């Protein structure tokens with residue numbers, strides 16, 4: 398399975414493809430992510446500056462622009478720690494990928510453009526008129542690469558935005574690329590992961606005769622407690638202020654829920670999201686935990702409250718053995734931005750049936 402991904406993040410599709418096809422049967426043709434960094438240059442500026450350069454020089458120049466900002470690409474660091482890829486197959490920015498170089502070399506092309514860009518798409522019509530948006534570059538790469546199948550993921554709001562006009566434009570654009578498309582809203586909680594995370598999935602086939610059906614929901618048999626780590630470092634336990642906030646703001650913070658709410662990029666840093674309450678236990682809670690954490694009353698029980706660990710957040714996105722090499726704040730962001738692997742696995746099995 399030759400795959401290429403953009404907005405690659407921590408490689409949810411790469412992990413899913415390894416599960417379905419086996420790691421050895423996966424070739425990552427390329428991956429791409431800015432690592433949530435920006436440069437103060439337009440696409441035209443960079444195109445002018447790189448005119449006359451060969452492809453390698455051009456990508457090197459673009460990397461230098463990004464690294465010149467002094468910020469590390471944490472997404473790339475995570476990606477390289479977990480997947481088999483070389484620098485030559487990594488791009489910093491989708492806008493500067495020349496898809497013609499990969500024409501007919503990709504079976505599956507995947508991406509979910511950051512959602513802030515679709516408010517712009519909504520005001521326009523046709524592929525050329527979507528220029529300047531990251532969605533445009535995703536669609537442009539489909540026309541250049543001509544993958545057998547593409548998969549596009551986004552938030553459900555894309556369907557309702559601007560009274561449905563945004564989605565209509567997007568659908569028209571996908572149709573104009575000559576692909577047969579299918580769409581569905583799927584919730585991770587219907588595919589084995591105790592997280593209410595509903596997302597829009599669009600699958601497009603180059604073969605217009607393809608008939609595709611999305612996977613059917615399954616009964617959830619797991620809950621949050623099945624995803625918790627056995628040993629948790631003292632730093633994840635809350636002090637008094639955090640404990641008080643989390644135990645008294647049920648709209649922001651939820652405790653010991655069976656199914657967690659959608660993980661978000663910034664959740665654990667403003668006491669937002671899901672937390673774990675534990676009764677004080679002299680065996681489980683060592684001296685470091687007891688010295689640092691606040692022991693308080695929650696619903697009549699005395700105990701401690703802690704954040705989910707980054708490892709737990711990765712597991713709750715379907716990454717069973719994710720190698721984390723970045724600081725916690727980045728790890729939480731990357732987990733919160735990802736697609737749930739288990740949903741992709743089920744979609745891939747269905748794609749496999751029709752290919």
Ligand SMILES: C[S@@+](CC[C@H](N)C(=O)[O-])C[C@H]1O[C@@H](n2cnc3c(N)ncnc32)[C@H](O)[C@@H]1O
Pocket residue numbers: 403404405406407408409410429430431432433434472489490491492508509510511512531731734735736
């Ligand atoms: C919502 S996340 C998607 C993450 C991915 N779907 C995953 O499974 O982990 C959007 C990602 O797009 C990246 N991004 C934003 N602008 C980009 C650009 N111009 N080129 C490439 N990646 C970009 C961000 O760094 C972020 O990681």
